[in-house]
Amino acid sequence: MRGWGAILCAIWCIVACAVIGVRTQNGNAFDTDIQSLLPQNALEPLIRAAIRDAGDVASRRVTLLVSGEDPMRVDEAATDLQRALGEVGFSTDAAGGEGIGRWLYANRNALMCATDPSRFDTQATLNQAQAMLYNPVAPISGDMLVRDPFLLTLQLSQCLAPASGRAGDAVLISGALDASAFRLDVQDKVVSAFNAWRGRWPDMQVARAGAVFFAEDGAKQARNEIGLIGGVSGIAILALLFVCFRRPQAIVGTLAVTAAGAAGSLAAALLVFPSVHVLVFVFGSALIGVTSDYALHYLATGPQTNWAPAAERVKRVSRPLAVCALATALGFASLGAFGVEIFNQVAVFSVAGILTAWWFTVTLLPLMDLRARNGDKLRAWWDMLEKPFLAYRWQAWHGAVAGLLVLSIVGLGVVRFGVLDDVRQFQPRSEALAAEEERVREAVGFSSSPSFLLSYGADAQEARQREEAALAAWPDAAARDVLAVSRFDPSAARRAENEAVLRRELYEPHLTARAEELGVAAPNPFEVVEAPELPPLIANLEGQANNAHYLVAPLGPVAAEQGQAGENALIVDPAARYSQAFASFRGLAGWAVGAAFLVCMLIVLTLYRTWRALVVLAAPAAGVLLGLAVPAALGVPLSFFSVAALFVVIGTGIDHSVFLFEAAETDGQAKELVVFLAALTTILSMGMMGLSGTYPVASFGIVVAAGVTAAYLISFVPIRFRGREARADN
Amino acid sequence: MGRAADLARKVGAVLVATFLIAAPANAACIDPNNIRAEYGSMPFTQTRHLNGITRPLISRGQATIAAQRVDWHVTTPVNALTTITPSGITQSIDGGTPQRVNGGGGDALLGSAGLFDMLVGNFDALQQHYTITQRPARANGDWNIRLTPRAAGMARALTHIDVAGCERVAEVEVQQANGDRMEINLGPISR
Known part of the structure; x- marks a missing residue:
């Protein structure tokens, strides 16, 4: 068999x-996506899908700022970097900008810079059109003036399209990856291409912003930790084996x-x-x-x-x-x-x-x-x-000292007890990369918050109407601080409303004069053109989940301060949502620890068929107590991950008791040395996790190390007090 | 390289770079190879001839060239100030708050190879992006230089740029591939 x-x-x-x-x-x-750490079923499906989409879109963004002493070399280096990154799946916004330009032109009479048609300012539009006409860098043509005499396309591109080009002394390269920034192969390719570029242009300064760089750095740290924890554990185990066997x-x-x-x-x-x-x-x-x-x-x-x-x-x-x-x-x-x-x-x-x-x-x-x-x-x-x-003989004073120690640790733990549920503090960020990101923000005046406006409805039209209503209720500065689908592709009702306003307040009173001023014989501003596809930058901001259509609109810092969004629209701060979820899960996990004890109790009773067997639960119980108290006494806050670690404490802590109990009840072979070896290898490997730079791993490791240590030490107590009984092989 | 020296080099090139390859055109005019950078303010007249538009779009104003900055202030027929710096382009109407102007979606006159790179002077850029050829001197003895785009993408939008002058650049004519044309006449510089 x-x-x-x-x-x-x-x-x-x-x-x-x-x-x-x-x-x-x-x-x-x-x-390597940090979002994989998050409790998915704590959120409503719609919000979860929206957070996923918003996170995916945001995480693919990459912005680089190339600068140097010689502007000509900066241009060449930036072009080379753009080419190198393009080979690994990076597309610049400049390429997407042409698509946005075509979209704005095709939809110019249905869109507005104003977030509400009632706020349309005819005079400002006329002034802007006139200024653009004589602006030496405005890309106008005769053909454009025939079809767009008030240069609405250019005006829309100023108020809706994202900024690009040069920034300060540097060249700004912004765009998106064609695959998830959290894939290791994508990170490796992008960072390899970037590093190779650095080798070719050592005299260039560059600042990076983008999740791909942070994720690669985090993955590198995780790899190092794996090597350290696994390596030290392995060496320790090998040394112990060599000494003992x-x-x-x-x-x-x-x-x-x-x-x-x-x-x-x-x-x-x-x-x-x-x-x-x-x-x-x-x-x-x-x-x-x-x-x-x-x-x-x-x-x-x-x-x-x-x-x-x-x-x-x-x-x-x-x-x-x-x-x-x-x-x-x-x-x-x-x-x-x-x-x-x-x-x-x-x-x-x-x-x-x-x-x-x-x-x-x-x-x-x-x-x-x-x-x-x-x-x-x-x-x-x-x-x-x-x-x-x-x-070794257990003495009464040993018990007194141990009891005092446990009480002291528990007392200190109670005094210093704290919790940590804020996911923003979970993942350590590279200071160098954070500084580079800050330089990008300062240079381009770009700043975005992780929050977004979520608008939803039964269909795409209703979702757009909700988003339009939310933005219309906000002050102009806030409403323009949003990358919103409905600004580029409004609802049918808003399109009709916009066009009616433009006809009534712009074209009907001013077109004839404008045509005469320009010398345009037959202006044709409403010529129908084939509508291009919605540019990916915008199309990626909508989706469907839970029988609802939703729109995700990333918010800038001004917009993020708006507290209200309206019916079927809400401002979502993913980090805050997940922090709340972790807090509630921490509480639930506490109850689950009790349930796990119950399961172990049933297993032990079923297998040994004696009430005495329940003493094997004393050690894991002590492990749980000290697994919570020791980190707290050390000032490490309790989190969902700490409570989750208690399951491991229960599982591994019961091992020692079981072997000692088995020895006492059945074969009579001394197990002290092998249990010590087993505990030592476990404690070494688990305790090393406490050195991790990632809070979830570190808190998990500290609790397990403290809990298993306590469980090992306590596992001898019931047997010592009870004394060895007759052994089966004696 | 120091920033000041770099700026001086940039500002001078309009006008310099174009002519380094050219031979002196007229004994009365300065050798374009010897043109020095000049900062200051000058009147301009800009005329745009657009296909399908019967009237040329004429504007007048004052251009001020400074280190890493060009202020193109149209005073007639509108009051609009366009400021071009390495950090971007802004426009202010009637003295209002400057608004950032986004890139022009592939227009050949924008970006590193554009007209205003030429005005602030970037010889290397001009040589990289344009083939520079000397044309016959004008009747008044001014030298005349033609810049032809090297890149096919740019050539699809821009046919050539002609630059002419005697002691410095006085005229720039941009011929676009769609037939549109823009002329800029620069008056005497004042500091």
Whole structure:
């Protein structure tokens, strides 16, 4: 039976490697979007879709400001940069500007600079038309004056189209990427092209603004963290293995188990999700500490039994390993209950990794750890290492000191307790990139807020009417500080209204005089032309969700200050919405921790069929208490991620108790050394996550490290107080 | 390179750059290769001849050239001040608040290769974007230089620019591909 299990496990490992090999050929396999951290089901579908669209449009924007001593070189460098970025999917606004120009010309008699037709200023329009006529840089032509004698197209381009061109001493390059800025392959291509350009133009100064640069920087940081956490964990584990087992099979076996766990976890995540967030690997790197425990528990049976037959060794660990794997897997699986995409991924990643590692441990690992030639020597060495643990006696004053320490930590934690739900403080931003972004803002006078106006209705017409009504109610300065679909493509009713006003107040009273002044024999301002497609810059701002049509209008800082939007229109601040969502999820997660305890209680009672087994829950309970208190005492605020980490504390914290309980109740083999090793590897790998620069990862890691440490220490207490009972093999 | 020196170079080039390749046209006129940058104010008359428009659009005013800045102040028939700097173009009507003017959607006279790059002087730019040829001197002895766009895209909109003068640029004529034409006559400079 175990033979078939070994074959199937080997097949799964091979399949997992193949899946990883195939999927990672696709640049879409990994994701770095911070929005993936957010609890999606906390928001209404319409708002969620709008936030997604607004975020997608905003995240693709890229603005660069190239400057230098020699203006000629600046022009050449800017042209070269534009070309280089164009090769990796970047389109400049200048290219899009022609499309907007064609759109404005075709719709010039249905659009207005004023946000409400009642605010149309005839005299200002006439003055502007006259000034443009004699402006030496106005791109006018005779043909244009015949069809657009008041130069409405040019006037609309001034008030509606985004700015471009030179800025200060620099050349401004602005545009959008043709793919998500959060795709690793897109980031790599864009940043590689940019860096290559920097190499060609070392004397140029450049300032960058755009999510792609921040995302690439964040991904780089995540990669470094993965390397650091995984590397230190791996080295620590290898050192411990070498000291304790003193044979290469133990090291190879442990590496094989952790590698199999890693392959199984990644393959499952790639099979279930279209793309996996890179932070999953940071969370998931903690699995090294968990899965290596399984190998340690099996390998320890070697010196403990003087390398008894594999079947006997497996039998000794099969039940506690199964309980541990099940409890830990359920702990991680609970993360999937929150509707946070990244936690869904962590849940799948971790459960698959744990089960694969467990499977490998009980099937393939026994084939790798054969009887040692110097078994007696190694057993003596093991016993010597374990001796101090067994010699330790729990004294009453130890309990008093421990109790005092716990009370002090809890007391300090209560005093310094704080929470953090503001997503704006979650992701560390590169100071250098932030400074560059600020230079871009200063140079071009550009400033946008993350907020947007969301207008919706049963269809496109109604949505436009809602947006028009919202903008009409705002002061001019605010209404013009918006990139709104309805300004470019109004509702049918507004189009008719605009045209009527233009006919009544501009063309009817002034066209004849204008034609005479210009010498235009047959002005034809209402010639029908084929309408071009709505430019992508505008078309991307509308969508459908939940049987509603919606428009997303990015707001500038002036517009963002407007508190009211009107019926079926609201100002959405995504960060504030998600912060509220995290706060509510933090509360819900607290209740879920209690539910997880209940599940563990049922599993323990079902498997051991004795009330005494409930003592194994004492350690994870203490882990939860100190997992919350220690970070608070250290001044680390509590967040949704801290509470989520408690599920891991419960899952892994129960392991130690289970093995010690099993030892006390059944086989009688001392487990002190192997439990210590298991706890130490787990604590090392998890604690390293606390060093992450990303708050969610750091808070998760600190809670897990503190909680698991406490759970390990407390796991001895029930047994010490109760004393060892008769053992099955004595 | 210092900014002041750069600005001086830029301002001078109108007028300089065009002629570096040209041989001296007339002994009475200055060698275009030796034209020096001049800042100051000068009257202008701008005449636009547009296809389909029977009357030429004539405007008059005062152009002021300073370091990295040209103020093109039309006083007749409207009062409109267009200010061109490296940071962009603004327009003020009747002394009102200057409003930013967006780029002209591919017009050949805007941007780095445009008319006003020439006025503020950027020899390198002119050589890069135009083929510069000397034409026969005018009857009054003024030299006459033609700038022909190098890039096909620009050539689709702009046929050529003729620049003429004696001690400095006095006339600029822009011939667009659609037949539209613009002439600028510059008066004596005053500082």
